[in-house]
Amino acid sequence: MNEHAHHTPHDEMPAYEAHTHHPNYVKIWAILSSLLVVSVAGPFLGIRAVTLITAFGIAVVKAYMVVKNFMHLNVAPRFVAYMVATMLVFMLLFFAGTSPDVMKAHGTDWMKVGWGPHGALTSGPPAGAEPGGEH
Amino acid sequence: MSARPIATTRSTAGMPTGRLAVWWVIASEIVIFGGIISSYVMFRLSHDVFTAEAAHTNTWIGAFNTFVLLTSSLFAVLGHKAAEDGDGRKAANMLYLTSLGGLTFLVVKSFEWTHEIREGFTITAGPFWSFYYTACGLHALHVLGGVVIMLIVAASARKELELHRVELIGIYWHFVDVVWIFLFPLLYIAK
Amino acid sequence: MAESVHPAQPHGAHGATHAEPSFFNKYLFSTDHKMIAMQYMFTGMAMALVAGFMAYAFRMQLAFPGMTVPFYGLVTPNKYNSLVTNHGAIMIFWVAMPVLLAGFGNFLIPLMIGCDDMVFPKLNRLSYQIFLLSVLVLVASFVVPGGGFAGAWTSYPPLSAQGKFSLTPLGSSMWLMAVALEFVAFLMGGINFVTTAMNSRAPGMKMYDVPIVVWMIVVASILFMASVGPLIAGAIMLFMDQNLGTAFFDPSRGGDPILWQHLFWFFGHPEVYVVLLPAIGITAEIITTFSRKKLFAYKTVLYTVFGTGVLSFTVWAHHQFIAGIDPRMANVFTITTLLISIPIAEMMFVYIATLYGGSITLTTPMLWGLSFIAEFLIGGVTGIFLGASGTDIYFHDTYFVLAHFHYTFFPIAIIGTFAGITYWFPKMFGRMMNETLGKLHFWGTIVPFNFIFIPLFIVGMGGEHRRIYDFTNFPELVPLQKYNVIATVSLLVMLAFQPLFLINFFRSMFSGRKAEKNPWKANTLEWTAESPPPHGNWPELPTVYRGPYEFSVPGRELDYWPQNSPN
Numbered sequence: 024m025n026e027h028a029h030h031t032p033h034d035e036m037p038a039y040e041a042h043t044h045h046p047n048y049v050k051i052w053a054i055l056s057s058l059l060v061v062s063v064a065g066p067f068l069g070i071r072a073v074t075l076i077t078a079f080g081i082a083v084v085k086a087y088m089v090v091k092n093f094m095h096l097n098v099a100p101r102f103v104a105y106m107v108a109t110m111l112v113f114m115l116l117f118f119a120g121t122s123p124d125v126m127k128a129h130g131t132d133w134m135k136v137g138w139g140p141h142g143a144l145t146s147g148p149p150a151g152a153e154p155g156g157e158h
Numbered sequence: 159m160s161a162r163p164i165a166t167t168r169s170t171a172g173m174p175t176g177r178l179a180v181w182w183v184i185a186s187e188i189v190i191f192g193g194i195i196s197s198y199v200m201f202r203l204s205h206d207v208f209t210a211e212a213a214h215t216n217t218w219i220g221a222f223n224t225f226v227l228l229t230s231s232l233f234a235v236l237g238h239k240a241a242e243d244g245d246g247r248k249a250a251n252m253l254y255l256t257s258l259g260g261l262t263f264l265v266v267k268s269f270e271w272t273h274e275i276r277e278g279f280t281i282t283a284g285p286f287w288s289f290y291y292t293a294c295g296l297h298a299l300h301v302l303g304g305v306v307i308m309l310i311v312a313a314s315a316r317k318e319l320e321l322h323r324v325e326l327i328g329i330y331w332h333f334v335d336v337v338w339i340f341l342f343p344l345l346y347i348a349k
Numbered sequence: 350m351a352e353s354v355h356p357a358q359p360h361g362a363h364g365a366t367h368a369e370p371s372f373f374n375k376y377l378f379s380t381d382h383k384m385i386a387m388q389y390m391f392t393g394m395a396m397a398l399v400a401g402f403m404a405y406a407f408r409m410q411l412a413f414p415g416m417t418v419p420f421y422g423l424v425t426p427n428k429y430n431s432l433v434t435n436h437g438a439i440m441i442f443w444v445a446m447p448v449l450l451a452g453f454g455n456f457l458i459p460l461m462i463g464c465d466d467m468v469f470p471k472l473n474r475l476s477y478q479i480f481l482l483s484v485l486v487l488v489a490s491f492v493v494p495g496g497g498f499a500g501a502w503t504s505y506p507p508l509s510a511q512g513k514f515s516l517t518p519l520g521s522s523m524w525l526m527a528v529a530l531e532f533v534a535f536l537m538g539g540i541n542f543v544t545t546a547m548n549s550r551a552p553g554m555k556m557y558d559v560p561i562v563v564w565m566i567v568v569a570s571i572l573f574m575a576s577v578g579p580l581i582a583g584a585i586m587l588f589m590d591q592n593l594g595t596a597f598f599d600p601s602r603g604g605d606p607i608l609w610q611h612l613f614w615f616f617g618h619p620e621v622y623v624v625l626l627p628a629i630g631i632t633a634e635i636i637t638t639f640s641r642k643k644l645f646a647y648k649t650v651l652y653t654v655f656g657t658g659v660l661s662f663t664v665w666a667h668h669q670f671i672a673g674i675d676p677r678m679a680n681v682f683t684i685t686t687l688l689i690s691i692p693i694a695e696m697m698f699v700y701i702a703t704l705y706g707g708s709i710t711l712t713t714p715m716l717w718g719l720s721f722i723a724e725f726l727i728g729g730v731t732g733i734f735l736g737a738s739g740t741d742i743y744f745h746d747t748y749f750v751l752a753h754f755h756y757t758f759f760p761i762a763i764i765g766t767f768a769g770i771t772y773w774f775p776k777m778f779g780r781m782m783n784e785t786l787g788k789l790h791f792w793g794t795i796v797p798f799n800f801i802f803i804p805l806f807i808v809g810m811g812g813e814h815r816r817i818y819d820f821t822n823f824p825e826l827v828p829l830q831k832y833n834v835i836a837t838v839s840l841l842v843m844l845a846f847q848p849l850f851l852i853n854f855f856r857s858m859f860s861g862r863k864a865e866k867n868p869w870k871a872n873t874l875e876w877t878a879e880s881p882p883p884h885g886n887w888p889e890l891p892t893v894y895r896g897p898y899e900f901s902v903p904g905r906e907l908d909y910w911p912q913n914s915p916n
Contacts, residue, residue, distance in 0.1 A: 045239070052232040056225060063221045066347060078343035086336045093235045093332045100172045103181050110185050113575055113662055114192035118200070120666060120682075121611040123675040125197075126204040133673055137601035138205075164890060165464035165549040175468045179544045182574065186536055189578025193615075197582065197597075197608060205603060281593055285603040288595040292585060 046092045058085055180326045184333045187300075191337050194296065198289045198344065211286035212349045214279055219270045220346035223263050224338060230259025231335045234328040237315075241325060246318035253312035253324065256331060260305040267298055290345055297341060300334050380470035381884055385477050386456035387777070392484060393447035394766075399488075400439035405844060407432040407818075412830075412837035414819040427516050429818035430499035435491070437502035438524070441624070442531050443484060445762040449627040450573075451480070451535070453769050454542050454566040456777065460875035460882060461560050463551025463891045463913070467541045476537035483530035490523035498524035501816060503613060506598035506606045510590040522591050529584050532577050539570035551874065551913075553893040557647060558912065560873050560897040564651060565630030569623045572658050576619035583612030610672055614665040621757070622661045626654065628721065628765030629696065635718035635772050636700055638871045640707025641908050643898040645699045653692045653699075660689045670738045671745045679738045686736035693729060697722055708901070708908075712869075713787030717768035720795050721760045728756030731806070746816075749809030752802045759798060767794070767850070774854075775868045779880040780861030786853040793846025800839035804832035870909045873897045877913055 058081045065077025090096045096104055128138040166175050202208050237252030271291070281291045304327070311327045314320040379385065402421075409416065410424035417423050424432065455473065459466055467473050491497040498520040500509035512518025546567045550559065586597040587609065596602035598609045637644050644650065663685040670679050700722055709715070731753040734740045744750060767790075774782050808829045813820055820826045820833065867876040874893070878886050891913035899910040 048232055048235050048239070052228060055228050059221060059224055059228065062343060062347060063217060066217075066349070074347065078347040082339050082343050085339050089231060089332050089336050089339070093231055094329050099177070099181070102171075103173075103178075106181065106185050107188065110188040110192070110575060113189060114196055116662060117193070117579055117611070117615050118196045120615070120663075120678065121196070121608065122200050122203075123678050124607045124611065124673075125200040125605045127675075128204070130673065130675075135600040135605065137599070137603055163464070163466035163468070163470060163885075165459060165466050165545055166468045168464065168549040170550045170554075171547040173548075175544055175548050178548055179469065179540050182540045182543055186540075186574040186578060189575055190581050191578075193579030193582035193612060194585070196579070197586070197612070200608070201603075201605075207603070281589070282595055285596060288586075288589065288597060292589060292595075296582075296585065 045095075048092070051088060051092045055085055055088060174322065176322060176326045177329070180329045183330065187333060187337075191293075191296070194289075194293050195340065195344065198293060201285055201289065202344075202348075205285060207284065208286045209349060211279075211284045212290075212345065214274070214277070215290070215346050215349075216270060216273075217346045219266060220342050223266050224342045226259050226263050226266070227335045227338050230256045230263075231332050233259065234331045238325045238328045241315065241321040244318075244321070246315045246321055249321060249324045250312040250316035253308050253315065253327070256328075257305045257308050257312070260301050260308070260331075263301055264298060264305075267294070293341060294345070297334070297337055300337070304331050304334050378474065380466070380474045382455045382459050382467045382470065382473060383777075383882065385473050386452050386454075388477050389447040389455060389480065390452035390770075392481065393444050393452060396439050396443040396447075396484065397762075397766075400436045400444060401844065401847075403432045403436040403439070405840065407436070408837040408840050410818060411820065412834045414821050424818065426818045427499055428496065430501070430515075430816065431491075431497045431517065431520070433816060434499055434501050434524075435487075435497050438498075438528070439487070440758065440762060441502070441620070442528060443487065445624040445758070446531075446535060447480065448766050449624055449631075449762070449769070450566060450569055451476075451538050453562070453627055453631065453773075454538070454570070456773070457875060458542055458545055458563055458566065459549075460776075460878060460886060461563050461873050461897075462546060462549060462554060463874045463887075463893060464545070464549040465885045465887070465890060468545045468549055469541050472537055473541050476534045476541070479530055479537070480534035483527045483534060486523055486530060487527035490520045490527065493519045493523065495519050503617070504587070504609075505613075506587060506590060506609050510587060510598055512591075518591070522588060525584055525588050525591070529581065529588075532581055532584075535573060536577065539574045542570045543567055543574075551891050551893045554912075557651075558893055558896045560630075561633040561644065561647070561650060562627065562630030565626040565633075565654065568654050568658050569626040572619045572626075572661065573623045576616045576623075576662065578616075579612045580616035583609055586612075607669070607672060607674065610669050611666070614668045615662075617668065618665040619658075619661045622657065624761050625757070628761040628768075631765055631769040631772070632700065632718045632721045633703075634871075634873070635714045635768055636703055636722075637898045637900060638772075638869050639710045639712060639715035639718070640704050641900045642703055642707040643900055645702035647896070647898070650696055650699055653696055657689065657692045660685065660692070664689055664736075667736055667738070667741070670741045676738075683736060683738045687733065690729060690733060690736070697726055697729075712771075713782070713784055713791060714768055714772035716788065716791045717764050717771060720791075721764045721768060724756060724764065724795075724798070725760040728753060728758075728760065731756060744809065746814055747809040748805045748813050748815065751815055752805040752809060755802050755805075759802075763794070763798075767791070770854070772869070773875075774857065775864035776875055776878070776880050776882070778858050778861075779864050780857050780859075781864050781868065782857045782861060783853050786849050790846055790849040790853065793849065794843055797839040797843035797846070801836045801843065804836045804839075808832045867911075870907075872899055872909050872911050874912055877911060 062077045062081040065081075066074045068074070090107075096107070128135055169175065171178055233252045233255040237249045237256065240246075240248035240252055279287050281288055308327050308331065311320070311323045315324055376384070406418050406421040406424055407429055409418040409421075410429060415423075455467070495512070495517040497517065498504075498509075498515070499517045500515040500521060504521075504525070508514045509521055512521065515521055546559070546563055586595070589595040590597050590599065590604075596604040598604045598606045600606060633644060633650070664682060666674055666678060666682040667686045670682075704719075711719075731749070735744055735750060735753060771782055771787055774780070808826075811826070811829045813826055813829060817823075820830060864880045866878065866880055868880075869876070874891055875882075877891060893912045894915055895910065895912055897912055899912075901908045902910055
């Protein structure tokens with residue numbers, strides 16, 4: 024790499040990765056759009072499992088396609104992918120460590136007052152609920 | 159443009175400085191959106207009332223906005239390709255189209271929200287709506303910021319200057335697109 | 350990477366590329382990393398005076414309840430809450446982070462890796478400006494109606510979410526905004542640091558030739574960037590609860606206050622490593638230089654730091670053991686917390702091994718470096734009692750916790766800062782500090798420090814809880830009151846010695862003995878630049894030939910071997 028500091032206003036584009044082959048971006052876009060249609064259509068079948076797959080499964084696929092083909096993560100040095108993956112793992116860690124508390128409406132000796140007597144919030148906030156009800 | 163430090167031109171990590179920096183930005187943004195989305199999922203899975211509230215989001219508007227962002231991402235990457243080929247004018251035009259997509263997204267969203275607020279679904283109408291406006295609002299701020307930066311980059315690119323920045327703003331824009339790819343099913347489909 | 354044969358020339362070297370900058374350009378709008386470092390350091394040190402004064406006020410109240418504190422007035426219960434809240438928040442966010450991370454990071458990283466500035470100088474300047482804005486917002490919060498935020502630095506809702514509980518509705522939101530701005534500033538700074546360190550190393554500087562302090566600051570920045578996200582999300586949610594009436598954290602309307610705790614501590618725990626790592630790095634540089642010995646196990650230290658960094662994300666709920674979390678999760682977090690003490694202890698052993706057999710000179714920086722190890726060990730060991738959930742049931746929220754974290758934070762923020770400043774002062778300002786004043790200040794700080802916090806371990810074990818403004822209200826705690834008095838008097842003694850540092854610092858800056866380039870005969874690249882380094886750091890950027898700790902290499906005439914000398 025040229026170490027001399029004089030950067031001419033006309034920046035050269037350093038050829039880090041020779042983009043001799045890159046995907047057909049319009050084709051990728053077409054696939055993404057079709058997947059979008061499928062994910063919107065999914066709920067109409069009425070089967071919950073199908074909806075979940077078409078909604079979130081497709082989201083993962085779409086995200087993967089955008090990251091790989093548009094953001095060129097597959098061509099960037101490996102550590103970038105590891106970095107991104109690590110952040111995602113941290114989010115899973117956060118979810119794993121927090122959900123046992125946040126997703127519960129009551130424990131052995133306590134309950135969350137505004138969450139309803141038998142479980143989580145089922146019918147909107149109770150009218151006139153006092154904060155810090157029972158101790 | 160004052161002289162850039164030599165530091166910026168080195169690349170011992172194997173990639174150009176700007177691109178490395180943008181990926182670090184994205185890494186830190188993943189945990190910000192990850193935090194809010196994890197919190198949302200925890201509430202969603204434990205509050206049945208969310209189902210009733212979420213039924214009121216308009217899937218068609220959400221889908222349209224998803225399509226708008228996808229298409230704007232296409233223009234962003236085409237802009238990158240043009241910048242690589244050294245065509246600053248074309249790259250700038252692609253960025254203008256991308257920005258147009260971003261602005262369309264924001265305009266559609268403002269109509270959507272106005273309608274929802276008029277129906278009584280304000281940010282305090284219930285826990286689902288609090289998350290809905292917060293998560294989408296944070297995302298929309300990132301869209302807006304992205305559009306602003308994109309226009310600045312396009313202004314330079316048109317004069318064949320700083321073409322490497324086209325790729326950089328593109329990477330950021332794709333990330334904003336990916337966040338929406340997850341927000342859309344969470345808030346509009348999983349009902 | 351094909352490197353150019355010609356040595357790199359920073360832009361300032363090709364004749365006069367710009368005239369001498371005006372006052373504003375030189376000080377207020379400088380993009381030079383060294384100037385920005387100074388700005389962060391001076392701001393941080395000024396905030397330390399503010400937070401130190403707060404400690405003085407509330408400790409006077411604790412030792413002599415109901416007295417009118419000189420220079421402050423009566424410490425009412427709400428003022429007490431406000432003082433302890435802001436003391437904690439300021440020391441962490443506006444002293445430790447700007448001085449250790451932003452200040453030393455900005456100054457040292459480009460110099461130690463042999464380049465002319467950070468990769469994004471303008472972003473660097475913007476980060477300081479946003480940081481300064483956060484300082485102004487925070488200070489403004491002290492003077493608004495209601496006063497500064499009084500909900501503890503951990504800001505738990507519902508206390509922090511509702512003004513009727515905290516009694517500081519305006520201060521709460523302003524505090525939150527100040528913290529958020531500070532986070533944004535450090536995210537920007539972090540990106541600059543990590544990118545610079547990864548990409549801009551001098552030719553010949555391999556991964557294992559990078560000085561430990563640079564590695565530490567880089568890892569700290571990564572930890573910060575990876576952990577602050579959920580808290581930013583949480584801060585947005587809390588702000589909305591405070592001002593828009595949402596119910597993210599209000600259980601009576603479907604929210605969950607424990608969610609805030611998790612969001613906060615998921616960041617809060619890695620944060621302590623964010624501030625610890627730079628201090629550990631500074632200590633490494635000092636002890637190698639003043640024992641004329643190689644770092645005992647460079648690669649081990651490095652891998653340990655990586656491991657600690659990852660592990661630090663798995664321990665956070667040890668702050669919530671008695672908050673009502675699932676006890677099975679408490680088991681998990683106990684195990685991870687006890688595990689994480691191992692790598693840190695191991696690093697301390699590496700440092701001791703480094704010192705062993707070395708030719709030790711007890712200069713002022715070395716005294717600070719050695720005391721860091723000793724005091725931090727006490728802090729670390731007392732943490733074990735808190736990491737085990739069983740004993741924590743008793744100790745949580747008592748002064749035992751407070752003494753533990755002061756035995757860790759004080760070495761980090763205060764000892765680390767003094768160590769770094771006394772060591773790099775010659776490079777920063779081109780003059781030597783006075784050794785006599787330095788040593789006097791050292792002893793006058795360290796000895797009283799222990800007399801403040803050992804009594805606080807005792808009162809904690811005796812049952813005194815945190816965030817209580819007057820213990821004489823509890824008859825069973827009255828016998829412990831004498832320890833509170835000892836602690837306060839020791840604090841006054843410690844504060845009385847601090848002017849020695851200020852005098853030493855400012856007098857030396859203007860009329861200290863002129864410093865040569867390498868007064869300590871160290872190896873790292875910053876000591877090859879002028880004292881102080883000019884804009885661009887060197888007329889020709891250096892090339893590196895060896896690691897940073899080649900001291901006392903057998904067969905060589907000199908006991909040090911700079912990284913950039915070809916032979």
